[in-house]
Amino acid sequence: MFQKQKRHSELPPIRQTAEEFTVVDGESYLDEIFKSDMGISRSFSRFQLSHEEYEENYGRVIRGLLATGKHKFFVAVDKYGRYLGHVWVCLKIDTVDFVPSAYIYDIETLFPGIGIGSTLIERAEEWARKMGTMKISLRVDVNNPARKWYSEKGYSERAIIMEKLL
Amino acid sequence: MFQKQKRHSELPPIRQTAEEFTVVDGESYLDEIFKSDMGISRSFSRFQLSHEEYEENYGRVIRGLLATGKHKFFVAVDKYGRYLGHVWVCLKIDTVDFVPSAYIYDIETLFPGIGIGSTLIERAEEWARKMGTMKISLRVDVNNPARKWYSEKGYSERAIIMEKLL
Numbered sequence: 001m002f003q004k005q006k007r008h009s010e011l012p013p014i015r016q017t018a019e020e021f022t023v024v025d026g027e028s029y030l031d032e033i034f035k036s037d038m039g040i041s042r043s044f045s046r047f048q049l050s051h052e053e054y055e056e057n058y059g060r061v062i063r064g065l066l067a068t069g070k071h072k073f074f075v076a077v078d079k080y081g082r083y084l085g086h087v088w089v090c091l092k093i094d095t096v097d098f099v100p101s102a103y104i105y106d107i108e109t110l111f112p113g114i115g116i117g118s119t120l121i122e123r124a125e126e127w128a129r130k131m132g133t134m135k136i137s138l139r140v141d142v143n144n145p146a147r148k149w150y151s152e153k154g155y156s157e158r159a160i161i162m163e164k165l166l
Numbered sequence: 167m168f169q170k171q172k173r174h175s176e177l178p179p180i181r182q183t184a185e186e187f188t189v190v191d192g193e194s195y196l197d198e199i200f201k202s203d204m205g206i207s208r209s210f211s212r213f214q215l216s217h218e219e220y221e222e223n224y225g226r227v228i229r230g231l232l233a234t235g236k237h238k239f240f241v242a243v244d245k246y247g248r249y250l251g252h253v254w255v256c257l258k259i260d261t262v263d264f265v266p267s268a269y270i271y272d273i274e275t276l277f278p279g280i281g282i283g284s285t286l287i288e289r290a291e292e293w294a295r296k297m298g299t300m301k302i303s304l305r306v307d308v309n310n311p312a313r314k315w316y317s318e319k320g321y322s323e324r325a326i327i328m329e330k331l332l
Binding site for chain 1: 207208210211212213215220223224226227230231233234258259260261262263264265268291294295299300301302303304305306307308313316317319320321322323324325326327328329330331332
């Protein structure tokens with residue numbers, strides 16, 4: 001009797017294999033990245049949108065962001081190549097400092113606390129530095145506990161997004 | 167003897183005529199708007215740039231912003247049509263709430279304290295509301311005293327821009 005090659009369903013649960021993650025180029029994982037992000041991002045919206053409306057607007061936002069700047073994706077994967085998290089970084093001229101800058105548009109991990117986010121953000125910074133940018137920025141909601149995490153990573157608070165309902 | 171029509175140099179100093187301002191469509195004042203803004207914006211940059219580098223990057227940023235969304239400019243003028251201040255507002259889908267939103271990219275006045283800024287921001291909000299947007303947002307540096315002014319106008323703090331030098 002020969003051992004058959006494991007089918008996908010026979011792989012160990014992803015939670016068990018997540019700790020031995022590696023980070024790879026994310027360009028071939030875009031479908032998975034945006035599927036994962038679309039679900040998570042919805043929880044940040046303060047408005048009630050139908051599923052169709054949300055999907056359409058989400059698509060327009062992503063296409064709009066991708067239309068400007070130079071983009072890079074990194075993905076954390078387990079040893080079976082399964083998606084564990086990603087970072088999306090974009091280079092453009094900063095609208096306040098007017099120098100080449102990097103923006104982290106998105107950073108997410110399925111399993112917090114095992115270093116995936118830290119590795120992804122370091123990889124994004126390393127890439128941005130290599131590309132000649134002078135700073136890296138991101139946006140975080142005022143009540144998001146991630147503010148503290150970014151602060152520990154050396155990020156300081158530069159500006160406030162203020163808003164008013166119409 | 168007939169009174170000759172006043173030449174431009176014979177107009178009263180703009181400071182004296184500023185208080186009786188009116189707000190008009192800004193599209194025919196774009197040169198003046200960007201000339202004024204380019205000087206003011208430079209003071210917000212934390213980087214040392216040569217004049218040429220700054221001008222080039224400023225132009226790229228402005229063209230990049232103008233390439234997306236629907237834009238509207240309002241200008242405050244004195245009774246001689248002289249520029250006193252402006253607001254630049256842009257409509258697009260918000261990247262966090264995924265609803266049609268307005269962004270105040272820029273609001274400036276040559277003479278603070280006489281109601282020019284208040285009138286401009288109200289006009290921008292009124293236009294955005296009429297265009298069907300659900301909220302209006304802006305970015306302000308953490309140390310900018312304008313934070314208090316925006317807060318008095320009904321703007322609340324939604325998100326933080328964090329950054330790190332590379």
